[in-house]
Amino acid sequence: MAERSLIFAANWKMNYGPSEARAFAQKFLPLTAPAEGRNLWFFPPAVSIGALSESMKSRSDVTIGAQNVHWEPKGPFTGGISIPMVKEAGARLTLVGHSERRHMFGETDDQVAKKTRAALSSGITPLVCVGETLAERDGGRTEQVIVRQLGSVLQALKVDDWSRVVLAYEPVWAIGTGKNASPDDAAQIHELIRMELGRNSVGVRVPILYGGSVSKDNVAELLTRPQIDGVLVGGASLQAEGWADLVEKGSKAKVRPSGWHDAVEG
Numbered sequence: 001m002a003e004r005s006l007i008f009a010a011n012w013k014m015n016y017g018p019s020e021a022r023a024f025a026q027k028f029l030p031l032t033a034p035a036e037g038r039n040l041w042f043f044p045p046a047v048s049i050g051a052l053s054e055s056m057k058s059r060s061d062v063t064i065g066a067q068n069v070h071w072e073p074k075g076p077f078t079g080g081i082s083i084p085m086v087k088e089a090g091a092r093l094t095l096v097g098h099s100e101r102r103h104m105f106g107e108t109d110d111q112v113a114k115k116t117r118a119a120l121s122s123g124i125t126p127l128v129c130v131g132e133t134l135a136e137r138d139g140g141r142t143e144q145v146i147v148r149q150l151g152s153v154l155q156a157l158k159v160d161d162w163s164r165v166v167l168a169y170e171p172v173w174a175i176g177t178g179k180n181a182s183p184d185d186a187a188q189i190h191e192l193i194r195m196e197l198g199r200n201s202v203g204v205r206v207p208i209l210y211g212g213s214v215s216k217d218n219v220a221e222l223l224t225r226p227q228i229d230g231v232l233v234g235g236a237s238l239q240a241e242g243w244a245d246l247v248e249k250g251s252k253a254k255v256r257p258s259g260w261h262d263a264v265e266g
């Protein structure tokens with residue numbers, strides 16, 4: 001098994017078309033040298049996957065992903081984009097079940113499970129997001145929600161599949177709000193997720209990222225928690241200088257447990 005990496009994942013959401021993506025790459029790449037055991041992941045809008053992949057192809061530490069895919073390879077799904085299509089454009093990863101997909105576009109646990117399984121069978125790495133809303137948190141249902149969201153993916157996959165899955169804990173109330181989960185709270189939910197994986201005989205050490213208002217000011221403290229294997233970042237990944245700064249600050253802070261492995265297929 002290859003060495004496991006610290007992961008910095010940038011979710012650009014609905015920002016940056018192809019020319020802006022190229023301009024970002026030109027600015028960003030000289031600001032970050034490749035570093036041993038560190039992976040930089042970018043999730044641009046689908047139309048920019050090709051441009052960003054091409055602009056960053058000189059960097060083996062960079063991997064490009066889609067923000068959303070359909071589980072079917074082709075057919076009458078107007079507006080849908082399939083995994084073979086994003087793969088051809090250069091994607092090797094896909095986000096699955098981001099809270100904006102779940103809560104704004106009505107994506108269900110069942111669809112999240114189908115997309116995860118389809119990504120794995122097409123040879124791309126799914127980064128599956130789970131997280132509770134504010135109402136669920138205030139109602140004391142955080143644990144129940146996380147276990148339910150994870151449960152549908154656990155049901156759909158075989159134990160062996162998990163060596164190619166990455167998870168992100170993203171509390172919905174923390175996304176884009178400037179209110180991140182405290183490092184201890186995040187670490188506690190990461191532990192819960194790991195216990196749930198263990199209870200389902202998933203023995204491999206699946207990387208678990210934290211996402212939700214991560215910034216250059218809080219990334220160091222979050223990453224000092226051994227339970228947090230990396231970060232998934234929206235707003236703070238949109239400016240090349242700011243993103244490079246966050247990546248450097250986070251990298252310095254991280255203490256890496258031994259035995260990490262790289263979850264991305266070549």
Ligand code: PEP
Nearest residue numbers: 175176211212213234235
């Ligand atoms: C996200 O989009 O996954 C996210 C965590 O956004 P932000 O960093 O802006 O909260």
